[in-house]
Amino acid sequence: CDDVRNSYIRRIVPFNIFTPGVDGNGDGFNDEYVIDGEGLVDYNIKIFNRWGEKVFESESIDISWNGKVNNSGSECPEGTYFYVIKYKFLYGEENDGLGPIEGTVDLIRK
Numbered sequence: 001c002d003d004v005r006n007s008y009i010r011r012i013v014p015f016n017i018f019t020p021g022v023d024g025n026g027d028g029f030n031d032e033y034v035i036d037g038e039g040l041v042d043y044n045i046k047i048f049n050r051w052g053e054k055v056f057e058s059e060s061i062d063i064s065w066n067g068k069v070n071n072s073g074s075e076c077p078e079g080t081y082f083y084v085i086k087y088k089f090l091y092g093e094e095n096d097g098l099g100p101i102e103g104t105v106d107l108i109r110k
Contacts, residue, residue, distance in 0.1 A: 020067035
């Protein structure tokens with residue numbers, strides 16, 4: 001009798017820096033704040049400026065922050081921003097991977 005085994009990749013990796021439009025090069029490299037993740041069933045990210053004002057929110061890991069307010073408003077200034085990510089892994093235990101993850105990301109424009 002053969003055993004059938006399934007393995008699921010479950011990870012979420014928030015990076016700490018991105019460089020939207022540095023020198024206006026538009027090279028597509030590191031221009032958005034991308035969260036790397038797999039095996040997620042629920043996801044929500046909120047990003048705040050240093051005054052606690054929300055500048056971005058998404059419920060899809062496929063929608064990244066481009067450094068503008070709500071991705072379509074004015075450009076956010078260079079600086080440190082704070083994020084809160086809530087998530088749940090697919091096929092996880094009841095309390096496995098509920099988050100939240102909190103941290104900072106540096107937006108660099110020069």
